Amino acid sequence: MSPSESPGQRLRAADLDNPLYYLENMETVVNWVRHHHGDLLTAEERGRLDGFGRLSVSARALLTRMVMRTGELFRAGKLRYPELPEPESVGLAELLSTGWVKSVEWVTIDELFRLFTLAELRPALADRLTDLGHSPAMPKGRMKALLADHLDEIDLADWLPEQGNDLVRLGHMALFDRIRLMFFGNLRQSWSDFVLVELGYQQYEEVPFTPESRAFQRREDVDCYLTMHHCREWLDEGRAAEDVWLQVPAATENSWLTSRRDRLLLELGRQAERQGNRELALAALTQSGHREARLKQLRLLERMKRFEEAWTIADQWQTGELSDAEVQGLARILKRLARKVGEPMPTMAQAPAPDEFLITVPFTGAPVELAVQQHLWQDHQPVFYVENTLINALFGLLCWDVIFAPVPGAFFHPFHVGPADLTREDFVPRRRELLDTALANLEGDGYRRMIVDTYQRKQGLANPFVNWHVVTGDLLELALDCMPARHLQALFRRLLNNLKEHRSGFPDLIRFMPHEKDPGQRYEMIEVKGPGDRLQDHQRRWLAFFAQQGIAARVCYVRWQDASESVLDPSL
Template identity: 35%
Template sequence: MTHATTPPDLAPDYYLTNFRFLVDWVAARYNDLLDKDDLAFIQTFQQLDHPAQCLLVRLCSRKGPLFRQDKLRYPEVDSISNAVQTLLDAGLMQQHLPISLTELAASLTRHELLTLFEKPLTGLKQARKDVLIQTLAASHSEPQTWQNWTRNQLGEAWHLDHQAIVSRLLILFFGNPYQNLTDFVLQDLGLFRYENYQIDHRYRLFKSRDELEQYQQLVALRDALDGEHTIETLQQLGEQLPPVSDNERLQRRRARLCNDIAYKLERNGNHEAALQLYGQSHLPPARERRIRLLEKQQNYTAAWALLNELLATPANEQELQIARRMAPKIAKKLGHPLLPKTVGFIIEQQLSLTPLHNEAGEILRVEEVVRLILNTETAPCVYAENALLTGMFGLWLWPEMFRGIEGAFANPFQAAPLDMYQENFVSRRPGIDELRSLLKNGDYREHTLRCWQEKFGITNHFVNWSFLTRERIELALHCIPASHLTLIFERILFDIKNNRSGLPDLIQFFPEQASYRMIEVKGPGDRIQDNQQRWLDYFAQHSIPAEVAYVRWQ
């Protein structure tokens, strides 16, 4: 069976069709959240002729705000100069605006800088571009027009700066700052296909302009956090956080940003400011970091109280695992007794192996070496890691994962519902109980294979279609008991974000015995990661066949 298709040819103005769709969608759903500048942009855009619309959308997808005439070449726009004039007349593009040296330099090559500023840069022909800019900044601080800066040597340049409006339209459409018009193109080309889920048009991610602006503020602060910062600039970012919101998505994003800023403050030695920001977050690892900071301050009583709160109400297994690891040291400081640690029995084996090479002479990864040694015709061994079991989980969960419920889907390009990682994901989908019954009555095999057949190639957060072949699924369904799949799926459901990873590297199947085993491979110097340890402990607790192979080279 083949699912290969030939990518379609795209129309020359495919991007304009997509942008029009986005604009119409946002205008229909969020018209009351758009301000006068947004509405004016949309109205003016819709009144432009076709070539001007094409050029505007092309430029909005490029880095601006300055665009040089000699850099604009689009075959589908017959006359760039006519399209530019239309945009100038409409007020969507400007000419002769004063620009800074930094803005100028961003639109020039190093060679062009040396040519335009030959005298000030004498003796610096081999210098980097940033050095040239620093040298010029001392004597060229006043903004000038492009024509004055370049003395009309490099043709015309125009100013277009609608990125803030376009970014706002994209956020309203996608509901996140990561997706963009590329998602349209990937679907147009057939590279990505999305489930035809129901979008609840009554539900809106943003209920007010204030929520939208707070979301944009959080996105901007997160972008500003990248790179190096002093304690002062980190504190300034913390002070710019918007207030606590009733909007759950806003509050989660705010809490994550609190954690990120606090961690950088902690790394820079400002523990008090870090504690204050961690205290504003309800998401892990805020409580863990607070405990560690209180411990550093030798405030063991407060650390112990917070640790016991965490042990009583952990957000997830990862937080609980870390808390149990911290408990003995703090308890010892306070003279408190601890319950004995329970340890599950995990099978381990030591392997002394010779490195293997591929046809190009490169050393194979240790997991692949072990797989090749174990793999036989009657006992195939697959490098699966998180692709097989989580992929089967995605197929099993498919009907409920893509069920159209309030707040789950905001746009046609989602690989998962918006609440996938929220604590109430399962409780909001009572249909999951019906899927559980399939595992009990044996119908899960037919259900899984039917989903594979009907949904092949459709984007799913858990499914890697290039790995998840029908043959591998049939082999897994034959060898892995329903009781084991039930336990594995339930643990993923309990904490989807953390438990979708950490599964063992290899799975070896024994079709004749209808059995299997999972193997976590560790090379020299490698150790078991926390999420892997939690899975191994779970397997040991429930008698699911899993082991660790420690490899040393001979």
């Protein structure tokens, strides 16, 4: 899409056969932000973006290439892009005259050594090194360290006269970062994630993008995110946690920004404790609403020997809605704390031992799950290798409209596989009413038709819960025949308790028994464990849940058959 096209048109990704596809994609981003977020830009920024559209094709393409690269400093002679309609020098001259780039006379030691090779630096720096009593025949790193002790900046015309007019610095990167944030919804993704990829290989659900569905309602919201991003960068650089703490923005009414602030405070708390500042760590974790912060807060109070305080918080917390991992972690903490504060030892619910069986199968080189599937398959009891795909797909099809609801901060552009806040703590609370309505369909008879209709209407559209390559129409029909609605209700509720944690850990296989009279016994899930393999914690939690809900599930341990052995399957 060129800058002259209507910004309200449906966005499309550029064809990679176009040698300037990256420019077309960049223009798509700029036009999208200009149209949907123009009120969050200053008049100067809007004017600058309008100016981008007035540049020649060569200048726009060259500027795009520079924005995509690392850093803001470039050697003009190294900018080589043969796909440009005009020589790079022509486009660069236009960018210089319009203020998109500027000539550079002074550089830092770090910039000098990043831009120039050792072969170029040795003759240029030979006299300086000799004056310092050193030979120029030294490694680049050693040379840089030596000069860094004596110099902060370097005059290129003095040090490298032949390169004095060759360096340019890209301007307005702050504007491009702001655009990138408003388009992607984060600064984790680079320009290359959009500009240099072909997005047309999959189809995306069309989600209405309205002013009300935007994550950023005010310019201050964008500023808040940028500040938090810088705070996270400082933490990653190892800066003192107390210095970063002073820069953390105040709490905001924007729930989307709140979840990011909670994550920042969680990381700040970790950093503060690593740096020995436990009081700051405790303050950060206490303010963070991130679900991981709660257990970390209690463990920190334990290490600080503030047992009574930890007990009070833990005792109150256990009455809330917790994920299985939180229940397990909290139980362990309460058990330790009870001895410290003289309280009765809390009773720990013991998960029942999983039902297990052993089979011996020939080794064919195929994955063990497929070997077991083939071994157990019978025409009247078909077995499918589904692992985490089937239950997730049934949920994704039933709750399709909820997943793609235009909740503020969920979608930033038309190329989302799913909502950006899918694994955030507030995904469910912000959609509670919609989810309850969707799951209420399982209490009647219409849910099956809804799932099948969605499967047919949305075939091939990207959905974070649906793997179209695995979940076929026949598998879907069989699952709906054999899996009672009450089981689906329970499974989906547990998924929603912690989507990040509970979307995995399902058993590898599912065996259907459609001719069983009892509707609750027409399928069973089978976790496969090859020789030397064992159950993981999240798999044990799912198996315990199945037992609690009366869902048939077993663990199949596999032994490879020796050539002299016959095959015996005690499960049949």
